[in-house]
Amino acid sequence: xxxxxxxxxxxxxxxxxxxxxxxxxxxxxxxxxxxxxxxxxxxxxxxxxxxxxxxxxxxxxxxxxxxxxxxxxxxxxxxxxxxxxxxxxxxxxxxxxxxxxxxxxxxxxxxxxxxxxxxxxxxxxxxxxxxxxxxxxxxxxxxxxxxxxxxxxxxxxxxxxxxxxxxxxxxxxxxxxxxxxxxxxxxxxxxxxxxxxxxxxxxxxxxxxxxxxxxxxxxxxxxxxxxxxxxxxxxxxxxxxxxxxxxxxxxxxxxxxxxxxxxxxxxxxxxxxxxxxxxxxxxxxxxxxxxxxxxxxxxxxxxxxxxxxxxxxxxxxxxxxxxxxxxxxxxxxxxxxxxxxxxxxxxx
Numbered sequence: 001x002x003x004x005x006x007x008x009x010x011x012x013x014x015x016x017x018x019x020x021x022x023x024x025x026x027x028x029x030x031x032x033x034x035x036x037x038x039x040x041x042x043x044x045x046x047x048x049x050x051x052x053x054x055x056x057x058x059x060x061x062x063x064x065x066x067x068x069x070x071x072x073x074x075x076x077x078x079x080x081x082x083x084x085x086x087x088x089x090x091x092x093x094x095x096x097x098x099x100x101x102x103x104x105x106x107x108x109x110x111x112x113x114x115x116x117x118x119x120x121x122x123x124x125x126x127x128x129x130x131x132x133x134x135x136x137x138x139x140x141x142x143x144x145x146x147x148x149x150x151x152x153x154x155x156x157x158x159x160x161x162x163x164x165x166x167x168x169x170x171x172x173x174x175x176x177x178x179x180x181x182x183x184x185x186x187x188x189x190x191x192x193x194x195x196x197x198x199x200x201x202x203x204x205x206x207x208x209x210x211x212x213x214x215x216x217x218x219x220x221x222x223x224x225x226x227x228x229x230x231x232x233x234x235x236x237x238x239x240x241x242x243x244x245x246x247x248x249x250x251x252x253x254x255x256x257x258x259x260x261x262x263x264x265x266x267x268x269x270x271x272x273x274x275x276x277x278x279x280x281x282x283x284x285x286x287x288x289x290x291x292x293x294x295x296x297x298x299x300x301x302x303x304x305x306x307x308x309x310x311x312x313x314x315x316x317x318x319x320x321x322x323x324x325x326x327x328x329x330x331x332x333x334x335x336x337x338x339x340x341x342x343x344x345x346x347x348x
Contacts (some may be wrong), residue, residue, distance in 0.1 A: 024075060056200075108135050
């Protein structure tokens with residue numbers, strides 16, 4: 001009696017027909033337990049679940065532990081390691097050349113708030129369309145754990161040295177200087193970080209996502225304010241976050257009057273379930289106030305702090321050609337000889 005072999009199980013694919021493999025990257029070389037690795041896992045999940053074609057993503061970074069991370073996700077995307085602190089300039093050039101790209105920048109607290117602070121603030125004021133993730137551990141992991149500019153006043157190194165300088169709050173800078181999506185999360189908060197990343201993917205403008213990511217080698221000890229134990233004791237979520245993509249029909253039971261729904265540029269909805277207060281992420285002054293209060297109280301506020309879906313991004317402000325500049329023929333991008341002669345004549 002012959003038997004018919006059972007058909008092989010169907011492979012799980014996302015809405016554009018891809019398995020999860022193209023969204024993964026190389027094996028990490030970071031320390032075991034590093035929060036950066038967890039962030040990479042959430043990026044893989046978010047881009048896979050949202051059905052983003054990996055080949056239309058450009059991964060950008062500077063120098064540091066965080067800037068190694070793009071090698072560990074989206075292997076089919078193009079990646080570029082810039083000079084320390086200079087990733088925003090490279091990102092700006094890439095997006096000006098091809099506005100059809102989805103820019104994903106991964107930086108660190110040193111790469112952003114120290115050597116790269118000048119470029120970071122101009123990225124914010126331009127509202128360049130980019131997801132800018134700051135893997136924030138408060139120290140320089142590649143050079144033995146010195147304090148970075150985001151280290152909190154009074155925090156302690158493993159050597160016993162106490163930080164006597166106030167920190168730079170990258171989220172406060174983001175709100176003040178023009179970013180249109182500003183959020184803070186914790187690498188250990190899987191649900192919240194995943195929801196914020198999925199919402200960031202469909203936002204058009206500068207996304208600043210500051211993720212507290214403990215350095216298990218140099219900054220996960222007693223006295224550190226960027227350690228796992230400190231975050232577990234001091235994290236204060238503004239609200240419970242869930243993201244509902246426009247292509248996915250999901251029904252949830254929510255008590256009346258407990259949600260704030262933000263409509264993103266592509267029609268997707270970001271649903272915020274309020275826990276302790278009726279927080280409105282569209283109010284700029286409220287965001288600055290809650291950040292200032294948390295800095296004084298020692299609590300780490302996490303969640304979506306500020307969003308503006310109406311301000312045009314940098315590429316819209318420049319009124320660029322409908323076709324990406326990188327794809328235009330030479331006849332459109334190279335001035336004729338007559339134009340050069342005309343300019344030379346004017347300089348005589």
